[in-house]
Amino acid sequence: MTDDPQAWTTPGSGPPEGPSAPPVPAPPARRAAFDSSELLAGDIPLRPLGTSEVLDGAITNIRRNARAVLGVSLAVACVIQVLITVATYFFVGGAGDELTPSPLTESLGSQVLLGAAGLLLSAFGVLLLAGLLGPIMGRTLFGMPASLREAWSYTRPQLPRLVGASLAIMAITLLAMGLPIVPFVLLAAAGGPAAAGVLAGIIGFPVAIAMTLWLYVLFVLATPAVVMERRGVIDSMRRAHQLVQRRWWRTCGTLLVTALITVFMGFLALRLPFTIVQLTAFGPEPEGTALVLSLSVDTLGRIIAWTLMTPFDAGVIALYYIDQRMRREGLDLELQTRPGHEPPPEDFLELWRTSPLVPPPGRAARRRPPAPPQPTMPRPPVPHSGGDRA
Template identity: 30%
Template sequence: MTQDQGWGGGARDGGPPGGYGPYGGGGPLPYGGQPPYGGQPPPGWGPPPYGSGPPPGWGGWSRPRGPKPGVIPLSPLDLGEILGGAFSTLGRYWRQLLGIALAVFGVAFLLAGGALAMAYAVVGEHLSAVVDTGRSTPARADVQPLIIAFVVLWVVVTAVLLLATAVMQACCPAIVQEAVLGRPVRVGATLLRALSRVPAVLGTVLLSGLIMMIPVLLFITGIVSTMVTVVATGGWDPAGLLIPLAFAGALVLGPLAVWLWVLFSLAPAVVVIESRGPLAALRRSVELVRGSWWRICGISLLAFVIASVAGMALQQLFNVTRLFPGAFDTGEFGYEPTFGQIFVAVSGYLVLALVGQLVGQIFSTTFPQLVLGLLYIDQRIRKEDLAPALIAASASPAASPGGP
């Protein structure tokens, strides 16, 4: 693209003549002294008294809007446009999002189920001994392997779910990047790109998660120290002051943790779209959020609240479906129903409950990440004049693998 074909700050700033909205150069016209959509003003909009009037959609105080090749206009966004863009992304790309989420969480459930089956194969005899024993206190030789297996299983399941969440956090910015430009999304290509960025996304998630754990760790440390001191000394002084101090420390560090969490909230989008490492992504997120902390905090919290309420509503919808008569009709039960009848009835309810849980989890996981991805785009439009580059990218026939 030559200099005269691009969209920038005007010829005197190293960009093309004319420009786009408030970002370009140009003649003596409103909103920064340039025509809104190119080097020439729209037909009928001359010098004062403005010919036949302003162009359609331009009121007395309305701001110029950019072109909209995808889910958002390519100009600074307000709250409605960000939330509307997230819902539009869900509406346009729900098949891709659902396919990716089913693949990711399906594999996660298979891995968790495999870990559970392996744990049962290892300690099943000890579990049977503890359950079937007639003694009030099970033998230590049977309880200890169960505790170890439970801890290992909990760690494995937590790691699997964390990995699945990281994959979704990597997929959502990749989909947002294409949705902003109005381009199609392929499930296989998106998954391959997301998997290549999962280690960096995991690094950002773990680093920001450690920050959120500071108040909790302080509280736990205070409680444990108090209990150890009380047991050792047999009294509450001076150990009794540790619990109030722990609470005070949590109250002081809690807002600090929230402040840092908002500063780092755009890091996953930076990792995927700009292909940066964890530490560089955190620094980049701080740079983008600085000056707009309250706005990003409010929109992010609203997105998480909407996702939580919608996820619970979807789960309740499936729960209500189970209450309809005949939803799982297995025939008339006798006084002594067979095991097969009971299994079919219970398994139907369990499958529907799992489906409702999965649908709610998909929405509550994807919607906030879509909003954060749009906030990342919005901050770059506001701070770095990304709109001209997006306009040029939307006009190109193929997507750039490295992002805008």
Template identity: 30%
Template sequence: MQTMRQNPRVLFGLSGVVMAAVFLLSTVLQVLGLPQLVGALPGDETASVDDVQVAGLIGGGTLAFVVPLLLQGLATIVLTAVLILAVSDAVVGRKPSVGEVVRRMLPRVWAVIGVSLLSGFVLLALYAVVALPAVLLFVAGSTVGGVVAVLVGLLVLVLLGPFLWVRLAFAGPALLLENIGVWASLRRSWRLSVGSWWRCFGILLLTAIIAGAVGGLVTAPFAVIGSVLGAVSATNADVSLSTSQVIGTVLQNLGSVVATTITAPFSAAVVALLYIDLRMRREGLDVALARAAAEAPPS
């Protein structure tokens, strides 16, 4: 908490600005995509869907949901990288401006995105490998075998999912603060967490639970108000179904902006500080961190 209070303008102010920009862009896309999506829905469940409706469903769904989701994910990745740099500076007593931190992150933005995508791909590949035997058994008509494969797969996910999550959790800080490559940062994260897995898992899990609980409490009022307004609008004959959905979506997006502004700095600070703690325990004085914080001119 002291680290977060040291430079709240960067940690919370930047989070609010970035997420507000994503909120506005996502809202525009959803305002354009939802009417197209609703208009392409068949009026009768038994009615056939022609090519024009399929194109409308795909186009509207992409604009209203897929693109905003990708934008929010990309913004979260970049924002987390900036916050990690800000936290690392706070540890050595520096208070950089928003511009300084952003300028230091920009040369590595593609590497940051690459690390996040590669880490996600590793976890996705695990899910695919675990699910494949069950799918093949169900397709072959072996219901009992498929059920057994599902249970075994769930057990494997429970064991390997958290294991890989912790092992790869510090790739981002390693990439940014040690100025190494994508693959090297993944290997670095793996080595740092060896021998400290349970402690790291407990801290990261508690952080995720706290962030999720706070985010849920913040977004809940917006979701409820949006649902109520959307339902009231839907009962009004002068208001179209797509308009009522847009109202609810806008309020839900606004709640997500507020929640992310609060929780993103907290989550990024925990990961950065845990990475620094691991390096200090294993390597003594964190010279690399001090050098990274000193690269930018003093505030």
């Protein structure tokens, strides 16, 4: 047996003589314009998330897009904390000729007033930042980087509505906080009976806290909805109510855990060195220039702590908004089943448009009434052939 391949070929079927022609390259395969496997390659799973996964996703968002997230947070933190410092400075300065913090240390009412004002401004900043970080969180969910310029381009058209929605939420919560304690304030100002004042306080303050917490949680998802879905102020608040209803306790629990982590592991630890420097260098009651320098050190500490920790709070709100859409509307399934040949929209926020099958905010899905039964016509008798007869 021979090993020559020419021995087993038919005549004339062998390779052509002379130099062989170069092979013709095959046409390159046309790559699909949209690959859902690449789109879903993020570090945060695109499915309904648990509480621990929401918290971890907020940290992932900061780690993956540190420049964009911390840049936006720093801008908001500077505005909020400087406003708090200016209010504190003029409040202290208006107490007398000397700029001393004695009214703050001697009057419990002044301390509560300044603390409440700072808390409200911080809550407003968290709501504002949750809307600003919504597009960045969306891109992180899909494994897509986000720059500071891209984040600004997404949020700039909706910035007035975002500020309006944040102010509306704060106004509603303040109204809910103030109305139940009006009887207590009136009785205290008019010098009414002590028993009636105590009873009004016992009833009013718990009701005020409960109503404030209930309304804040109910509308907290409005700010991400403003930016991600390009809605108006009223429409976004209806949208938040639509997403949170029947899941209020889970939403409240997630936000409460987030607040505890932020306060006890963030602000206290990060602000402690600045507080020590403030007390050591300027003392507990600085005056004049020392007061200005003391407030400057305190402001710097608050800005650093707020910049590093508040994106965690705002990121949890933004990711929880996405989680609720996946749970209620199947947003994850809609994105995963997008046809491979369909290109993604030029505007990334187009991916977050609600499906036509989702009922609009404030309206429940209407059930189609059952169709009335159709009248049945009697069937004509079948004629029998003559062969069937007996």
